[in-house]
Amino acid sequence: DARVTQTPRHKVTEMGQEVTMRCQPILGHNTVFWYRQTMMQGLELLAYFRNRAPLDDSGMPKDRFSAEMPDATLATLKIQPSEPRDSAVYFCASQPSGAYTEAFFGQGTRLTVV
């Protein structure tokens, strides 16, 4: 049963620390999204990759966030330094190539910055 895998599932960290979240997309999917979900803002698109190339990261605070795909099986989202306002659930989703395809979401990383 193919699925998107995210690690860690939960992370509690102190303000100022670096946080790295990882995502393993479904094998063969060529599009990867990073979303942040909060009660106030809903699902915000942070970054978007196709064939490992970043296509759009305009939704991401550039001064502290970075997203990469070092290879086709791994996407990372880093926050350095973290702040309390970064507390949220971060979802990775992958999508197969082709028109009109659905996005498959991972279970998310719940981040708490204290």
Add this chain to the structure above:
Amino acid sequence: GQQVMQIPQYQHVQEGEDFTTYCNSSTTLSNIQWYKQRPGGHPVFLIQLVKSGEVKKQKRLTFQFGEAKKNSSLHITATQTTDVGTYFCAGPRGSSNTGKLIFGQGTTLQVKP
């Protein structure tokens, strides 16, 4: 930029009542997708609509895509407690049918048994 708006934000219904959520885009969409997120869970794909005026049904759920392809709705007949969750619509930004998915704010449904 392109925005996808959903109303209402919250809906509380008695079990057995009907429920509808509406999705409106500021621009024409090539397609629209609907997702459901259970409490504590992750969004799960429900359905995709592509054609103008398209109507699709999944058991008690009816999905519609507007004639102008700028709005959509999800209607649940005779809600059950298993319908509890947040329902999101999502559309690709831009005219491409493979663009990045922009989600509406979601409608959270509570069902009282």
